[in-house]
Amino acid sequence: MLNSLAYEFADASLRLVRAGGRFIEMGKTDIRDAAEHPRLRYRAFDLKQAGPERTGELLDILLTAFAAGTLRPLPYTAVDLRRARDAFRQLSQARHIGKIVLTVPRPVEESxxxxxxxxxxxxxxxxxxxxVTGWGVRRLLLLSREPADRLAKELTALGAEATVVACDVADREAVAAALAQIPTAHPLRIVxxxxxxLDDGLVTELTADRLDRVLRPKVDGARHLHDLTRDADLSAFVLFSxxxxxxxxxxxxxxxxxNTYLDALAGHRRTLACRPCRWPGACGSRPAR
Ligand SMILES: NC(=O)c1ccc[n+]([C@@H]2O[C@H](COP(=O)([O-])OP(=O)(O)OC[C@H]3O[C@@H](n4cnc5c(N)ncnc54)[C@H](OP(=O)(O)O)[C@@H]3O)[C@@H](O)[C@H]2O)c1
Known part of the structure; x- marks a missing residue:
């Protein structure tokens, strides 16, 4: 029994262990006297007891086991530091599974x-x-149906490097191909x-074609960008609603x-707390796509 409960809950844990079993207490609140539990092997421990060298060895063993897939990392929920209040509230109400990790927003990188x-x-x-002028961004990928050459020239004059791609953002393959052009040395950081x-009309005047015209670039485009960049470590994912x-x-x-779709997608993306972990496929907490 690996226990971290206290008081009557610790009593219940103790009752669960069969005679001769081991009871390992990792909590600090309610440490019992081993002599009072002769029926089992009671041991409370403190990580520090092992000392830094042994702790290092233990961590090495764990890392090897994670790398080999023998052990799987605990599920975790990564929460932006700016939402720490919500994270602590969730923690205090024990509504989480695994760990809650606070992440620091990635600053805008010039590279x-x-x-x-x-x-x-x-x-x-x-x-x-x-x-370029306010954030110091030096590399841009400009997408529009016709190449944004004029803007690219302006940005070059401002000291940036702009790549222009003619791309229908409602076409997922085209967006994926544009993203694939981004060099690994300058990874995608901002979207x-x-x-x-626009194709304004009252509900009664709308046709499927007119709806399609408006929804394709905004909704389909946003969805493709979201899907294709959700595992990227971005500083910003901005939707113009x-x-x-x-x-x-x-x-x-x-x-x-x-626009309501965009608002909802922004909210949804924010709740997708899990970032890709260092063990792809091993993390139990990745939400369903
Ligand atoms: N301007 C405002 O006051 C205002 C207010 C609220 C919200 N917004 C939102 O902000 C956004 C930008 O507004 P804006 O005034 O800058 O609009 P805009 O001048 O009409 O520019 C929209 C751009 O979207 C591009 N586009 C359209 N369909 C596309 C597609 N399928 N694939 C790739 N590009 C496509 C067009 O590219 P091409 O030139 O290649 O056709 C056009 O350059 C819009 O989403 C709008 O709803 C604007």
Whole structure:
């Protein structure tokens, strides 16, 4: 019995052990006198007792066992440091499984690549310039249906390196191919999705084609970017939604729906707490896709 419970729960744990069994107490709150439990082998331990050298040896044994797949790491939930309050609340209510790990947001790295969709558009251009002048980003991948050559030239003049790709963001294969162009030396660190199309109309006037026109770049594009980058260690994944999704705009039924999807996707992505662990496939806590 490996125990960390206390008081009547520790009593219950003790009762569970058969005569001659071992009871290992890892808790600190309720350490018992081994002499009072002659029926079993009672031992409380403190990790520090082993000393740094032996602890190192033990960690080596564990790492070898993890690498060989003999042991699987405990499931964990990684929570952004800025949500530490929620994490501690969950911990205090014992609503978690495994460990809760606080992660520090990755700062924007100059060596990383920023992907901007809708780069020929108004906001795509503004964001790209801001990434370079305000955030020091030096490598950008600009996606739009027609190549964003003019913006690329501007960014080059500002000291950045911009790669231009003509790509329909609603086409998953095309987005995957564009992402595959990012050199490993400058991994993807920022995604900004501004691509969008308007085709305003009241619900009664909408046709499948009109809905499709609006939903494809915004919704399908966002979904592909999300799917294809969810295991990337990003500093930022930014979706350009609109208040139209919350407030509603006359004649913007399709656009409203598209933006509400983006809001929901952003919330969903935030709740996907698990980051890829160092043992791909071994971590029990990866949420279903
Ligand atoms: N401007 C605003 O005041 C405002 C307010 C709220 C929300 N927003 C949102 O912010 C985003 C950007 O707005 P904006 O004013 O900059 O729009 P914009 O000037 O019309 O630019 C949108 C860009 O999206 C690109 N695009 C459309 N479909 C695409 C596709 N399938 N694949 C790749 N690119 C595609 C277009 O590229 P091409 O040039 O190649 O066709 C266009 O350059 C939109 O999502 C919009 O809903 C804007």
């Amino acid at each position: 990383g690549t920023a992907l901007v969709t809708g780069a020929r558009g108004t906001l795509g251009g503004i964001v790209a310039r801001h990434l 900004v999705h501004t691509a969008g199309v 609109s208040a139209a999704g919350v407030l509603g705009g006359p004649g913007q039924a399709d656009y409203g729906a598209a």
